[in-house]
Amino acid sequence: MKLDVDALRYLSKEDFRVLTAVEMGMRNHEIVPAELVERIAGLKHGGTYKVLRNLLKHKLVHHDSSKYDGYRLTYLGYDFLAIKALVNRGVFSSVGRQIGVGKESDIFEVATEDGTILAMKLHRLGRVSFRAVKSKRDYLLHRRSYNWLYLSRLAALKEFAFMKALGEHEFPVPRAVDCNRHCVVMSLVQGYPLVQVKQLQNPDEVFERIIGLIVRLAEHGLIHCDFNEFNIMIDDEEKVTMIDFPQMVSVSHRNAQMYFDRDTDCIFKFFSKRFHLSFHYDKDGCDDSDSDLEEDGRPSFWSIEKSTGFLDKELAASGFTRKDQDEIEKFIEGDVRETVSSDDEDFANENQADNDDANAIVNILPCMQLVEKEASLDRENGDNTDEHPKEPKIAEVIHIGDEINDYDDDCRTGSEDGTPVLTKRLNRQRQRAVAAARGGRKAVVSRNSYKEKGGSKSSHNSKLQRQSCKLYS
Ligand code: ADP
Numbered sequence: 001m002k003l004d005v006d007a008l009r010y011l012s013k014e015d016f017r018v019l020t021a022v023e024m025g026m027r028n029h030e031i032v033p034a035e036l037v038e039r040i041a042g043l044k045h046g047g048t049y050k051v052l053r054n055l056l057k058h059k060l061v062h063h064d065s066s067k068y069d070g071y072r073l074t075y076l077g078y079d080f081l082a083i084k085a086l087v088n089r090g091v092f093s094s095v096g097r098q099i100g101v102g103k104e105s106d107i108f109e110v111a112t113e114d115g116t117i118l119a120m121k122l123h124r125l126g127r128v129s130f131r132a133v134k135s136k137r138d139y140l141l142h143r144r145s146y147n148w149l150y151l152s153r154l155a156a157l158k159e160f161a162f163m164k165a166l167g168e169h170e171f172p173v174p175r176a177v178d179c180n181r182h183c184v185v186m187s188l189v190q191g192y193p194l195v196q197v198k199q200l201q202n203p204d205e206v207f208e209r210i211i212g213l214i215v216r217l218a219e220h221g222l223i224h225c226d227f228n229e230f231n232i233m234i235d236d237e238e239k240v241t242m243i244d245f246p247q248m249v250s251v252s253h254r255n256a257q258m259y260f261d262r263d264t265d266c267i268f269k270f271f272s273k274r275f276h277l278s279f280h281y282d283k284d285g286c287d288d289s290d291s292d293l294e295e296d297g298r299p300s301f302w303s304i305e306k307s308t309g310f311l312d313k314e315l316a317a318s319g320f321t322r323k324d325q326d327e328i329e330k331f332i333e334g335d336v337r338e339t340v341s342s343d344d345e346d347f348a349n350e351n352q353a354d355n356d357d358a359n360a361i362v363n364i365l366p367c368m369q370l371v372e373k374e375a376s377l378d379r380e381n382g383d384n385t386d387e388h389p390k391e392p393k394i395a396e397v398i399h400i401g402d403e404i405n406d407y408d409d410d411c412r413t414g415s416e417d418g419t420p421v422l423t424k425r426l427n428r429q430r431q432r433a434v435a436a437a438r439g440g441r442k443a444v445v446s447r448n449s450y451k452e453k454g455g456s457k458s459s460h461n462s463k464l465q466r467q468s469c470k471l472y473s
């Protein structure tokens, strides 16, 4: 999905206020009644509707009037909220080219004020649902109220927590820098995904190191679960870095052995095919009963001395709880009876489902407490009135304003407990809004007809668009 951060500099304090109001409303609504958005945003003189029109124009929200007049965030809207929060925290100040397209993520270069380049991963859980990926088809079977915002936020938090904990245990992973909503910022790995590497100086050594990582992870109580040539980066010195952690599970998982064997298998197969490594087991030199290896030299899951709960403390420190783990595991395994319900990549497909789900109460973004802080949003930066430049150049400088204040910090770890008073207040507002909507209130803005333009799915950097915008401040 194209991330046109350029639009960020034209958004005013009010735009962000209303965008945040939609996000907050989505805690309890898949489609947030316009009335509720207005009440949460609290702008004077019906200003919210004007702002909503602007947000629609920039494709930051999606309009749905099938059951009542309502809105929800698009991925782009969610991206903007996360980016804005991270810029305000000083994590980075500009967004550059896209460097990766994963199954369920987009990865961009970002730069800090002092020019350090980092990687920003925007999770897109649910996107896969709308692609012809057979193994994930069952997500669509019971398309109900699992929400991509919630899942993407969970995936990001999990990735951040694991990356941090693994780094602290000296696993070769990117340095975890920060996390907000569905966005993880990490150090940029200098190198290429192994899948793009045609030749290695020392394939045996690299292979040993990679298998060693699977074993060491298991010793720490973990299985990567997606350990393959796409998630292993390798640099010119043949140093290995592993990435992509949202699907990791504990060795105590009921399918642990299967996942472990699958990870091992992927590496064996890849090295055999790409680098023509042959694997044989020297039975003569080894006592079978005592061996850590299977017949063909694969590590045996059961022979590894595993310590479960080893990283629990570190994970908890990042705000990732066992409940979060259970939730995301359910989704990733496709065990859930419900599924992701919306994705702005495919509005054409989802309109019907939205109609079905318009009244579903979904448990998503825990931002209720932010209502209180809303009142303290900073003044809009005066620079925002610049004319829209035709095409952002690499070195072009666009700053994100400071107008969004620290409310975004609350979305970092996403505690689930909205205050009861606010919950009540929002529920009351919701009831009023739904009642008003049912009373025949007309839609203010016509349905957003945005459709995914069918962007490239290329996973090769060469095909990716070059774009760099410094974000205004
Ligand atoms: P997904 O979960 O969608 O598979 P990944 O985390 O595997 O996403 O990232 C997809 C691609 O983005 C990787 O194959 C890699 O090319 C690139 N990438 C991801 N993280 C980094 C990073 N920290 N540094 C450099 N490139 C990265």
Ligand code: MG
Binding pocket: 102, 103, 230, 231, 244
């Ligand atoms: Mg990946």
